[in-house]
Amino acid sequence: MRGVLLVNTGSPKTNERADVRFFIESMLSDPYVMTVADWFRPILVKGIIGPFRQFGSANHYRMIWGEGKYDSPLLVQARLLAQKLEALTDMPVEVAMRYGEPSVQLALERLMAKNDRLHEVVVLPLFPQYAESSYKTALDEVANVFMKRPYPFRIKFIEPYFDDPEYIKSLATSIRPYLQEGFDKLVFTFHSLPLSHVEAGWNKGKEFDYVFQTKETIRLLLKELNVDVKRTRLVYHSAMGSKWLTPSLDETIKELAEEGLGKVVVVAPGFAADNLETLYDINIVAKELFLKKGGKNFSFVPCLNSEDYWVESVAKIVS
Numbered sequence: 001m002r003g004v005l006l007v008n009t010g011s012p013k014t015n016e017r018a019d020v021r022f023f024i025e026s027m028l029s030d031p032y033v034m035t036v037a038d039w040f041r042p043i044l045v046k047g048i049i050g051p052f053r054q055f056g057s058a059n060h061y062r063m064i065w066g067e068g069k070y071d072s073p074l075l076v077q078a079r080l081l082a083q084k085l086e087a088l089t090d091m092p093v094e095v096a097m098r099y100g101e102p103s104v105q106l107a108l109e110r111l112m113a114k115n116d117r118l119h120e121v122v123v124l125p126l127f128p129q130y131a132e133s134s135y136k137t138a139l140d141e142v143a144n145v146f147m148k149r150p151y152p153f154r155i156k157f158i159e160p161y162f163d164d165p166e167y168i169k170s171l172a173t174s175i176r177p178y179l180q181e182g183f184d185k186l187v188f189t190f191h192s193l194p195l196s197h198v199e200a201g202w203n204k205g206k207e208f209d210y211v212f213q214t215k216e217t218i219r220l221l222l223k224e225l226n227v228d229v230k231r232t233r234l235v236y237h238s239a240m241g242s243k244w245l246t247p248s249l250d251e252t253i254k255e256l257a258e259e260g261l262g263k264v265v266v267v268a269p270g271f272a273a274d275n276l277e278t279l280y281d282i283n284i285v286a287k288e289l290f291l292k293k294g295g296k297n298f299s300f301v302p303c304l305n306s307e308d309y310w311v312e313s314v315a316k317i318v319s
Contacts, residue, residue, distance in 0.1 A: 003092040003111045003121045003153070004318050006082055007104070007138045008273065010097030011072040015061040021054035026099045032137040035194055057276075064279035077273040078126075080306035081314070089315050092118070098138045104145040118153040122318045126272035128167055129190070129213040130160040132197055158318060162213040163220055166313035171217075171269055172224040173309050178299050179225070184261040185233055187252065189282065190214045190270040192236035192245040211245070217269055237268075237286075238277055253286050257293035264290065267301040274303045 012023040028034045028045045036044060065071055078095040086093040092114035096107035111121060125138040139157055146155055161167045179186070193210055201208040214234065222229055233256075237249040249266075256264055266286065268278050283300040290298045304310040 001091075001115050001117045001119060003094070003115065003118045004082075004085065004089075005094055005096055005104075005107055005111065005121050005123045005142070005155075006078060006085075006126055007096045007098060007123060007142060008074060008078055008126045009134065009138075009275070010100040011074045011275065012061060013100060015058060015065045017054045017058045020058040020061060021050050023100055024053055024057060025050040030099075030133070030137055032132045035196065060276060060280045063284065064276060073279060074273050074275040077303075077305040081273070081311060084306055084308070084311040085314055085318075088311055089319075096142070098141055104142050108145065108151065112152075116152075121153050121155050122158060123155055124158045124314070124318055125160075127270070128160060128164075128217065128272070129162045129210055129270055130201065130208050131191075131193055131210050132201075133193065134191075135160055159207070160213065161317055162217045164313075164317055166316045168217070168220045168224055170304055170307070170310045170313045171221055171267075174304060174307065175221075175225060175265070175267055175301050178265045178267075178301050179227070183231075183263050183265045183299075185256055185264045186227060186231055187233045187235060187249070187256075187264055187266045188214075188218050189235045189237050189249045189266060189268050190245075191277065192239035192248070194241070195243045195245065198245060214270070221269070237281055249282070249286055250289055253290045253295075253298075254293050257290045257295035260294070262296035263299075264295065264297070265299045265301060268303065271303045273305050278303060 010023065012019040025045050028049060029041065031038065031041065034041050034045060064073055066073065066076060082093040082095045092111050094107040094110045096102055096104040108121070111118060123142050125135050127134040127138065130136070142155065198210055201210050206212050218232065218234060222232065233252055235247050235249045235252045236245040239245065239248060253264070266282060268282060271278055278300070287298040287300065
């Protein structure tokens with residue numbers, strides 16, 4: 001019997017300040033995420049970033065949160081995806097978060113409780129493109145937990161699916177309705193990375209090359225959508241310093257509005273589920289900036305989340 005483990009980044013337990021601070025500090029304490037000297041990281045994270053960012057971030061989470069105290073959009077969508085995938089495939093499916101709950105260990109225990117005859121667990125890190133701060137750290141966490149106990153099954157990792165036909169098909173399905181009434185520019189935005197990470201991946205080859213993979217996703221997607229590349233832009237968001245991938249989403253959105261482009265469609269193909277960065281940074285902050293600078297229509301394409309067509313694609317990817 002096979003089982004499936006879906007792994008994503010995670011979110012705070014609630015949108016209260018203490019939980020938000022704990023989540024921020026947990027994530028930024030990961031050396032794959034905060035690339036500074038090991039001795040300096042706890043000082044920076046727990047002494048400066050966590051205490052100061054907890055206030056603004058808690059307010060931002062409240063703006064995107066569901067009605068209940070524990071209704072994190074990312075976690076809600078992850079659970080829905082797991083439930084639908086389990087119903088479709090008849091395989092036990094669980095969700096784990098790299099930071100926060102449910103942990104990898106808890107998710108593996110839940111899988112065993114569902115079926116004690118598991119011989120293999122297929123692990124799908126929900127990151128289409130490879131990056132140390134997303135795919136690799138999730139993979140390492142699963143591997144570290146797995147090696148600490150004599151689990152009665154083997155694990156199999158699904159590689160980044162940036163060019164998988166099922167992923168491309170689902171993306172195209174999600175985007176098409178937003179293009180039917182016309183648009184001036186289709187903007188693809190991906191999470192920015194430190195240039196040092198980008199160069200290290202490039203040196204190791206295409207399977208580790210984040211920029212190549214983002215561009216390949218777009219190339220295949222535009223072919224599926226039959227959209228001219230000249231009508232698109234590739235940008236990056238959430239940079240944490242000057243030596244990160246550019247151009248930035250906010251600067252590009254501002255420029256497009258000032259150039260007189262009235263209608264833009266923005267999509268974030270690197271996220272499997274909506275979260276703070278899509279629902280707040282893109283659909284609130286970037287949208288307000290575009291309209292303030294004279295733009296007329298800003299459309300954000302929601303992530304694939306737990307849409308039925310995406311569930312069907314995930315079933316094929318893990319099989």
